[in-house]
Amino acid sequence: METIKNYVEENRKRFLDELFDLIRIPSISAKVENEDDMYTTAAFIKDALIEAGADHAEVKETSGFPVVYGHKIVDEALPTVLVYGHYDVQPVEPLDLWESPPFEPEIRDGKIYARGADDDKGQLYMHVKAFELMNRTGSLNCNVKFMIEGEEEIGSPSLKEFCQKNKDLLKADVILISDTTMISQDIPSITVGLRGLSFLEVEVTGPNRDLHSGLYGGAVGNPANLLAKMIASLTDENNHITIPGFYDDVMEVSDGERAEMAKAPFSLDDYKQALDINEVVGEKGFATNERTGIRPSLDVNGIWSGYTGEGAKTVLPSKAHAKISMRLVPNQDSKKIDELFINHFRRIAPEGTKVEVKSLHGGQGYGTPVDFPAYRAASRAIEVSFGKQPIPVRSGGSIPIVSDFEEVLGIKSILMGFGLDSDAIHSPNENYPLFNFYKGIETIPLFYRFFAEEMK
Amino acid sequence: METIKNYVEENRKRFLDELFDLIRIPSISAKVENEDDMYTTAAFIKDALIEAGADHAEVKETSGFPVVYGHKIVDEALPTVLVYGHYDVQPVEPLDLWESPPFEPEIRDGKIYARGADDDKGQLYMHVKAFELMNRTGSLNCNVKFMIEGEEEIGSPSLKEFCQKNKDLLKADVILISDTTMISQDIPSITVGLRGLSFLEVEVTGPNRDLHSGLYGGAVGNPANLLAKMIASLTDENNHITIPGFYDDVMEVSDGERAEMAKAPFSLDDYKQALDINEVVGEKGFATNERTGIRPSLDVNGIWSGYTGEGAKTVLPSKAHAKISMRLVPNQDSKKIDELFINHFRRIAPEGTKVEVKSLHGGQGYGTPVDFPAYRAASRAIEVSFGKQPIPVRSGGSIPIVSDFEEVLGIKSILMGFGLDSDAIHSPNENYPLFNFYKGIETIPLFYRFFAEEMK
Numbered sequence: 028m029e030t031i032k033n034y035v036e037e038n039r040k041r042f043l044d045e046l047f048d049l050i051r052i053p054s055i056s057a058k059v060e061n062e063d064d065m066y067t068t069a070a071f072i073k074d075a076l077i078e079a080g081a082d083h084a085e086v087k088e089t090s091g092f093p094v095v096y097g098h099k100i101v102d103e104a105l106p107t108v109l110v111y112g113h114y115d116v117q118p119v120e121p122l123d124l125w126e127s128p129p130f131e132p133e134i135r136d137g138k139i140y141a142r143g144a145d146d147d148k149g150q151l152y153m154h155v156k157a158f159e160l161m162n163r164t165g166s167l168n169c170n171v172k173f174m175i176e177g178e179e180e181i182g183s184p185s186l187k188e189f190c191q192k193n194k195d196l197l198k199a200d201v202i203l204i205s206d207t208t209m210i211s212q213d214i215p216s217i218t219v220g221l222r223g224l225s226f227l228e229v230e231v232t233g234p235n236r237d238l239h240s241g242l243y244g245g246a247v248g249n250p251a252n253l254l255a256k257m258i259a260s261l262t263d264e265n266n267h268i269t270i271p272g273f274y275d276d277v278m279e280v281s282d283g284e285r286a287e288m289a290k291a292p293f294s295l296d297d298y299k300q301a302l303d304i305n306e307v308v309g310e311k312g313f314a315t316n317e318r319t320g321i322r323p324s325l326d327v328n329g330i331w332s333g334y335t336g337e338g339a340k341t342v343l344p345s346k347a348h349a350k351i352s353m354r355l356v357p358n359q360d361s362k363k364i365d366e367l368f369i370n371h372f373r374r375i376a377p378e379g380t381k382v383e384v385k386s387l388h389g390g391q392g393y394g395t396p397v398d399f400p401a402y403r404a405a406s407r408a409i410e411v412s413f414g415k416q417p418i419p420v421r422s423g424g425s426i427p428i429v430s431d432f433e434e435v436l437g438i439k440s441i442l443m444g445f446g447l448d449s450d451a452i453h454s455p456n457e458n459y460p461l462f463n464f465y466k467g468i469e470t471i472p473l474f475y476r477f478f479a480e481e482m483k
Numbered sequence: 484m485e486t487i488k489n490y491v492e493e494n495r496k497r498f499l500d501e502l503f504d505l506i507r508i509p510s511i512s513a514k515v516e517n518e519d520d521m522y523t524t525a526a527f528i529k530d531a532l533i534e535a536g537a538d539h540a541e542v543k544e545t546s547g548f549p550v551v552y553g554h555k556i557v558d559e560a561l562p563t564v565l566v567y568g569h570y571d572v573q574p575v576e577p578l579d580l581w582e583s584p585p586f587e588p589e590i591r592d593g594k595i596y597a598r599g600a601d602d603d604k605g606q607l608y609m610h611v612k613a614f615e616l617m618n619r620t621g622s623l624n625c626n627v628k629f630m631i632e633g634e635e636e637i638g639s640p641s642l643k644e645f646c647q648k649n650k651d652l653l654k655a656d657v658i659l660i661s662d663t664t665m666i667s668q669d670i671p672s673i674t675v676g677l678r679g680l681s682f683l684e685v686e687v688t689g690p691n692r693d694l695h696s697g698l699y700g701g702a703v704g705n706p707a708n709l710l711a712k713m714i715a716s717l718t719d720e721n722n723h724i725t726i727p728g729f730y731d732d733v734m735e736v737s738d739g740e741r742a743e744m745a746k747a748p749f750s751l752d753d754y755k756q757a758l759d760i761n762e763v764v765g766e767k768g769f770a771t772n773e774r775t776g777i778r779p780s781l782d783v784n785g786i787w788s789g790y791t792g793e794g795a796k797t798v799l800p801s802k803a804h805a806k807i808s809m810r811l812v813p814n815q816d817s818k819k820i821d822e823l824f825i826n827h828f829r830r831i832a833p834e835g836t837k838v839e840v841k842s843l844h845g846g847q848g849y850g851t852p853v854d855f856p857a858y859r860a861a862s863r864a865i866e867v868s869f870g871k872q873p874i875p876v877r878s879g880g881s882i883p884i885v886s887d888f889e890e891v892l893g894i895k896s897i898l899m900g901f902g903l904d905s906d907a908i909h910s911p912n913e914n915y916p917l918f919n920f921y922k923g924i925e926t927i928p929l930f931y932r933f934f935a936e937e938m939k
Contacts, residue, residue, distance in 0.1 A: 057794030118796055124692070181794055208698070222697060226795045235759035236580075237910040241678060241880030242664070244810050245722075245780025246771045248764030251805075252718070252783050258708060259715035266701075303691035306834035308704030315702045324701025327708050328798050329789035334806065338513030338637055339682045339843040340574055341808055341881075342784050342909050349707075350790060352797055354700050378762035387795040424697030425797075453798055454693040 028411065031469050034160045039465065043139075045075070046152045046464070047132045049114075050141045056092060056115035056181045065092045065177050068114045072175050073097065075155050080162030081173070087193075089185035092177035096196065099162070100170045106482040107170040108475065109199035109438065110158075111428075112151030112206065113179035116143040117453045124455035138458040145459040146452035150205040150445060151175060153464060157471035166472060168479045172199055176428075179206075182226070182388025183428040190435040200482060201401040202432055203474065205467065207422055207444030212462055214292055215413045217405055218442040220320060220421030221429060223355030223392035225364040226328070229372060231257070231347045232381040237333075238343040248379030250347040251332040257375055258349060261325055265311035268325050268353070270371045278358045280321045288316060291418055301449070319423030324354045350387070354423060357392035361427070365389060390427015393440070400481035401441035408473035409443070412466060443474065484867065487925050490616045495921065499595075501531070502608045502920070503588045505570075506597045512548060512571035512637045521548045521633050524570045528631050529553065531611050536618030537629070543649075545641035548633035552652065555618070556626045562938040563626040564931065565655035565894065566614075567884075568607030568662065569635035572599040573909045580911035594914040601915040602908035606661040606901060607631060609920060613927035622928060624935045628655055632884075635662075638682070638844025639884040646891040656938060657857040658888050659930065661923065663878055663900025668918055670748055671869045673861055674898040676776060676877030677885060679811030679848035681820040682784070685828060687713070687803045688837040693789075694799040704835030706803040707788040713831055714805060717781055721767035724781050724809070726827045734814045736777045744772060747874055757905070775879030780810045806843070810879060813848035817883070821845060846883015849896070856937035857897035864929035865899070868922060899930065 035042075054068040055061040069086045076084040076097035084097030092115065119129040119142050127133045132141035139149065154173070161167035174197060176186050190197060207218040233250035234243070263269055280288075293316055299307065309318035318324065332347035334340035355364055365386045376382035395402065397419050409417040422442075429440045445467040451457050491498075510524040511517040525542045532540040532553035540553030548571065575585040575598050583589040588597035595605065610629070617623035630653060632642050646653060663674040689706035690699070719725055736744075749772055755763065765774035774780065788803030790796035811820055821842045832838035851858065853875050865873040878898075885896045901923040907913050 057792070057796065059793070118790065118792060118794075120790065120792065121693075180796075224697070224797070226797065233760065236907060236912070237577075238758075239880060239909045240780075240782045240784055240808060241680070241810055242775065242878065242904060244782045244808075244879060245774040245778055246763055246765045246879070247758060247760065248762070249782045251786050252714060252781075253764075255711040255714035255783065255786070258711035262708070302694075302703060304689065304703065304835045306704075307702055308709075308833070308835040309702045318701040319698065322701055324696075325708075326696045326700045326705045326799050327711065327789065328696055328796060328800070329791045330707050330711070330803070331787045331791040333783065333785035334574065334576065335785045335787040335804070336513070336574060336576060337515070338574075339806065339808075340513065340636075340784060340909065341680070341682065343782050344784070347786070348791070350795065352696060352700075352795075354697055377764065379760045379764040422698065423700060423702070424695060448698060451692060453695045453796065456692070 030164050030166070031160065031472055034164055035465055035468050042156050042468065046149060049148050049152060050132045050143050051130055053130045054115050054177065055118050056178050057118050065115065069093045069095050069177060072114050076173055079155050079159035089189045091185035094186065094189050095175040096173065098170070098172040099167065101167055105169050106479055107172060107199040108478065109172045109174060109197060109202045110154045111202050111204045112154060112175045113147045113177065114151065114175055115177045115180050116146065116148065117180050121455065126456055137462065138460045139464070140456055140458045142457050144457050145446045145450040146457065147179065147206045149459040149464055150467065153205060153445065153467035154471060156468050160468065161472050161475065167475065169475045172197065179428070182390065184388065186428050187431045187435060190431065194436060197436055199438055201478070202438050202440040204426065204440055204442050205444050206426055207424065207442045208446040208448055209444060210292065210418065210420065211447065215409045215415055215417040216420045217402065217417045218422045218444055219395040219397055219419040220357065221393040222423055222425050223357070223359055223361050223390055224352060224425040224427055225355065225361050225368060225389045226350070226352040226387045227365065227368055228350050228385050228387055229348065230383045232345060233379060234345055237345050240341040240343040243343050247343060248377060249343050250380055251344055253377045253380055254332065254347040254349060256377065257372065258327060260375060266309055268323065270367050272367050273364065276359045277323060277356055285317065288320065289314065291316060291420060320421035321356060323356055323359060326352055328352050354425060355392050357394045359392065361389035361391055390425055391430035393429040395440065395442060399439060401439065401478060404474050404478035404481050405441050405443045407477040408470050411473050412470040486620050486622070487616065487928055490620055491921055491924050498612050498924065502605060505604050505608060506588045506599050507586055509586045510571050510633065511574050512634050513574050521571065525549045525551050525633060528570055532629055535611050535615035545645050547641035550642065550645050551631040552629065554626070554628040555623065557623055561624065561626050562935055563628060563655040564934065565628045565630060565653060565658045566610045567658050567660045568610060568631045569603045569633065570607065570631055571633045571636050572602065572604065573636050577911065582912055593918065594916045595920070596912055596914045598913050600913050601902045601906040602913065603635065603662045605915040605920055606923065609661060609901065609923035610927060612924050616924065617928050617931065623931065625931045628653065635884070638846065640844065642884050643887045643891060646887065650892060653892055655894055657934070658894050658896040660882065660896055660898050661900050662882055663880065663898045664902040664904055665900060666748065666874065666876065667903065671865045671871055671873040672876045673858065673873045674878045674900055675851040675853055675875040676813065677849040678879055678881050679813070679815055679817050679846055680808060680881040680883055681811060681817050681824060681845045682806070682808040682843045683821065683824055684806050684841055684843055685804065686839045688801060689835060690801055693801050696797040696799040699799050703799060704833060705799050706836055707800055709833045709836055710788065710803040710805060712833065713828065714783060716831060722765055724779065726823050728823050729820065732815045733779060733812055741773065744776065745770065747772060747876060776877035777812060779812055779815060782808055784808050810881060811848050813850045815848065817845035817847055846881055847886035849885040851896065851898060855895060857895065857934060860930050860934035860937050861897050861899045863933045864926050867929050868926040
């Protein structure tokens, strides 16, 4: 532990400078205009792996953005850890809410502020630097492989095929991922459940052109009003989702497990205060952590129609659009939910409208066992570095590819994330505390050490 | 009539060239970036009035964009006609739906395509050219005044004060306005009723920042979902508006008058086909022309929240916005309706949200009598030029300033509009048939002739 701490201490500034260089490349996978940046970022990661001590690293083409693969094979007899991460980031809109430019990282109050500071450049780079540390200090006692993709924020459309084509190359005993949060710096935790996702886009068309709302208002179905009615009808007064069959595959969690969950430290007052809301809103009969942990949800992620500029324009719009996503619990099938949604949304299309729905992306939920070697290794590593045993928690987020890994590669994943809820990932002013960044780099080598022990 | 027709025939091309020059100036009153264009357009109109034979014309400052005033006083003993029009135009979004650039007028299939081609540059310029015609052919038998404003599309915020300050200057026997439609080129009509307007903007705030929809979805009120529910609740299953007190001042129209209205030529099939809709949608118990003519309505004119770019972004937005307007019938008070809406919308704000509502603009409805000299003059003029007696109709649109004219100046207005419903005003591909433009220039001098007769 002394060696680890010393190495991190001696290289603090360089680690951060390198991360800043990585963050400065605006690798937004959802935007066509950032295509070149995606390749620049992939090359950066490849070079960083070589520099950190990889025997081999390459930028491997896929049907979408490339995957960076690299490895160091110490000894075929040792256990192998496959590190997964992603070098792409979320879009940055609304830009006017950022206090500093999203791709010019800045330290304020001990935190790195930038898009990707946490998700996932900050967390991914901890692994690159921990790998360097183990190589330089001669403490690497596992084989290590890296698989760093560029399409996580758009649903990893090419990664499953990549895994199918590279099964041998990707052989490992566990997949190690840092792309989740812990409860706080004082209360470390490990994510043992992820929600699945169905993300769709809907288009409601009324008249074939924008109309004058005076001449036609009251006589012609307004797609914006009607889309509002359609969306409103998707949840009832108890915030229960009304799509027929939606809950069929939701597994009820036992009272015993719910009682366990209720023990996790949580202050509703702090939660409401942090978000500046007077009340939480969610499914009747469930607590806040249950609403995100063990229950599915439905959110409008975007809606737009008509005139949205300054001033007044008396238009009755021709079209109204929305992006709508549902978070799913592990036993729900994303493709089946897509189908249920599409059929339902078409069925409730009001007279005077045409409705189109397309699936944008999705993925299955995932549950990690707490009784396998990688969980025990992660738990021990965190206990040593944070001084407290981590709590297993179910997260509301989704990493759809995790269930694909198990299906295609037959390898389980361990979600050893170092982010915090307050990191504002996907939001303006995304940030990542320096404490978490350096603590992550210290914890990861311990994971390798304990994982090798657990696998003996 | 021969003289009129000959003069129009000889000057066809010049009239159109001048109108095109006027249209090319992008005088969008709602956009800050077009401020200079507003002044350029006002100067254009002033020069055109002088050129057409005005004794005097000037650009008069107001607290907003200027009003162009001009007159020709032939003889104090003659009746005076005050022509009202507006030189500002609507915004042009969505730009990608225009088949030709909005400010580069183009003739296709006998129609002028451009923003302002009808509303109101095309219709207003007919008056300038008819005025020129009467001056050049020595047939002007009324005094003429022009009051051409630049803020109609943003609710005429400065015009009422302008009228109050210039009561003497604006003295007249009637206000003549061409800013409405007729049923068709074969079925001329005169608008005798206008709806009022209440136009508001609402903002619903949930959490204090955009959140990750996985980590928070299901536990925190989503302002986009909740705004949809609020909007949905504003109308019931019969498309009746649910705001308490909303219908209190709506005058029921007698069965007799409704039977008269039902006689106006109207094909529901053609209407639906022209808009490409399978069904009309409106208040239960009323026909289509009643829904826009004698009943109020409520429309979302714009809605926006969250991520609206390409691809998927799993955001739970902090804010959701909508522009919502209500068309009112003559006896409803716009300010009272604003208040009812604001109070109601605040009252229905769901838990977990903050709601702000502001009034953007509004105006009273208006009814024109059919038994006064100007109506008879307009009816006779149209009968001569179109060969058919026009039908009096109630329009669904609003020209809020018309009721202010009566209140402040004590002058009634006659709405002799030459537009068509198919002109797509306020929409992409606004257009104005050349037939209507030239027919308007022919009809207006006849109005003056008959108005002078009627006033004797």
